[in-house]
Amino acid sequence: MALIRWFKKMSRPRLRELDPDEIFLDSRNLPSFNTQQFEGQLEKPINKTVFYLFTIGVAVVAGVLLGKVALLQVVNGQALAARSESNSLRHQIIFPERGILYDRHGEELAWNDPDRLYITTPGFGHILGFIGYPTAEELTTTDFDHKELIGREGAEKLFNNQLAGAKGIKIEEINVGGGVVSDHFLTMPESGQSLVLSVDADIQAELYQQIKNLSEERGFAAGAGIIMDVTTGEIIALTSYPDFDPNVMATGTNREAINEYLTDPRSPFLNRAVSGLYTPGSIIKPFMAAAALAERVISPDKTIVSTGQLVVPNPYNPEEPSIFKDWKAHGAVDMRRALAVSSNVYFYQIGGGFGGQAGLGINKINEYVRLFGFGAPTGINLTKENKGVIPSPEWKEENFPGQPWRLGDTYHTVIGQYGFLVSPIQVVRAVAGISTGALVKPTLLKADGTATTVAEPLPLANSDLAVVREGMRLAVTEGTAQGLSLPAVRVAAKTGTAELGTLKEDVNSWVIGFWPYEAPRYAFVVVMEKGSRSNLIGGVAVMRRVLDWLAIYKPEYFSI
Structure with missing residues (x-):
């Protein structure tokens, strides 16, 4: 009863004098309030029902929270403590999906399904490469994970950073049975970038197939071929025979094939x-x-007579002169015809000199072959690119101590023999330089229009290079490369036969060139390895078959 009396007392209104600015207006009178008569506080009273409901709501929420705390601490406390002690956290690396490799026309060459798969057409193993796990050395020198699949050869290795993407990290809560209780990502994986290669898959396959066919028909041990855009450096085809299946290497399960x-x-x-x-x-x-x-x-029009050999007198023993052979007697030839018929005697004389004809000498020979990019990597950056060998007095002293450089060494060097060694990629780049007057860097990526091709101009007069181009064209119309005379396109070319070993029973058969002759777009090289000396069909036959195929199926490559 006392509590009731107190509540009534507190609820009874108290009378006191109010200032005008302390007046609480009834909500029903607000519309009639005259703002010009009073200044001060105007407050709308809170409805009692709202006040009681608000108080009850706060009490309910507080009760729920207190109940939850009690549940965690008292009811489930022991269970949660046991889970905390028995479960563990595990950091797991999540490997992203590798980027896809396309040919220049959008055909898939390498993709994921979900394993890494490659085009099954022969001839793509070297240019695509394959993926595999890091070696022990790579694990100590890089940030690769031991379960990470990385590019091992070819484009897969060259562009691994772009194709691989970025690894993600996920934290998993693991129970005592090894099951995943919960997980969340610290870092999301980022898929690798897909790339469009410069290669035309159809031309790549055809070039490989023709090299393979001729090897089997004519007894060559192996071969290689490249077709390159002379202005951009884009590789249209690059193949090596024999090949391997990148699918076999990527899976690693077919041990018989790998062996x-x-x-x-x-x-x-x-x-x-x-x-x-x-x-x-x-x-x-x-x-x-x-x-x-x-x-x-020498001037381009001056002639030198080839009788089939160059006889150099021996001042110490006149009865035993030094004889340097031509492959046949060509008669009088100027520079264009010397290129067309491949006269050794002509080049002996302009390289080493003879009688009244001055020669370049070995130092100038070295200077100019290096100018065309021989003796150095091309910049294509594929695995194990070799720089080759250019014979010189220093090279001879290193390999044959105590033996001086002789005139005969210069003669043999100027026709591409002796210790001279080059790679096909160096050759195709140099041929492109002859056709345009500039060296470009070979690339396996198709130009996207955003990058500017960097070409290194050769410090040679175009009029001089034009004479060389004319000689190479004459080789097709009247000389050693007549097999490349086609109605569909005018080709300029040069053949080569390199003798192997001391007995010289085997040879490598070369053909190099470019097309169209009037406005060069593509350079090419084919080398057929270790065939019989008696065989007269080699690199020219391969390139003829490829050009015939292009005329039928890819005539757009012949347009000017």
Whole structure:
């Protein structure tokens, strides 16, 4: 009762005098309030029902929260403590999806399904490469994870950073049974970038198939070929025979096939187009001709007579002169015809000199072949690119101590023999330089229009290079490369036959060139490895078949 009386007392209104600015207006009178008569506080009273409901709501929420705390601490406390002690956290690396490789027309060459798969057409192993796990050395020198699949060769290795993407990290809560209780990502994985290669898959396959066919028909051990855009450096085709299946290497499960690759004496893992080194033979002659013209050693119209050999008197024993052979007697030839018929005698004389004819000498020969990019990597950056060998007095002293450089060494060097070694990728780049007057960097990526091709102009007069181009065209119309005379396109070319070993029973067969002759767009090289000396069909036959195929199925490559 006392509590009731107190409540009534407190509820009874107290009378006191109010100031005008303390008046509480009834909500029903607000519309009639005259703001000009009073200033001060105007407050609308809170409805009692609202006040009581608000108080009850606060009390309910507080009760729920207190109940939850009690549930966690008292009811489930022991269970949660046991889970905390028995569960563990595990950091897991999440590998992203690898980027797709396309050919220049959008055909998939490498993709995920979900494993990494590759085009099954033969001829793509070296240019695509494959993926595999890091080696022990790579694990100590890089940030690769031991479960991470990385590019091992070819484009997969060259562009691994772009294709691989970025790894993610996920934290998993693991119970005592090894089950995942919960998980969340610290870092989300980012898929790799897909790339469009410069390669035309159809031309790549055809070039490989024709090299393979001729090897089997004519007994060559191996071969390689490249077709390159002369202005952008884009590789349209780059192949090496024999090849390997990148699907076999990526899965690693077909041990029998892998063992066959490893024991094959032809070394199918060797990318002959980039890592292979070959004696160039007569394909070096266009570059020697350009050097002789630049140094004004000879005019393009002056003739030199080839009787089939060059006889150099021996001052110590006149009865035993030194004889340097031509492959046949060509008669009087100027520079254009010397290139067309591949006269050794002509190039002996402009290289080393003879009688009244001055020669370049070995130092100038070295200077100019290096100017065309020989003796150095091209910048394509594929695995194990070799820089080759350019013979010189220093090279001879290193390899044959105590033996001086002789005139005969210069004669042999100027026709691409002796210790001369070049790679097909170096050759195709140099041929492109002859056709345009500039060296470009070979690339496996198709130009997207945002990057500018960097070409290094050759310090050679275009008029001199034009003479060389005319000689290479004459080789097709009247000389050693007549097999490349086609109605569909005008080709300029140079053939070469490089003798192998001391007995010289085997040879490498070369053909280099470009098309169209009037406005060069593509340079090419084909080398057929270790065939019989008696065989007269080699690199020219391969390139003829490829050009015939292009005329039918890809005539757009012949447009000017």
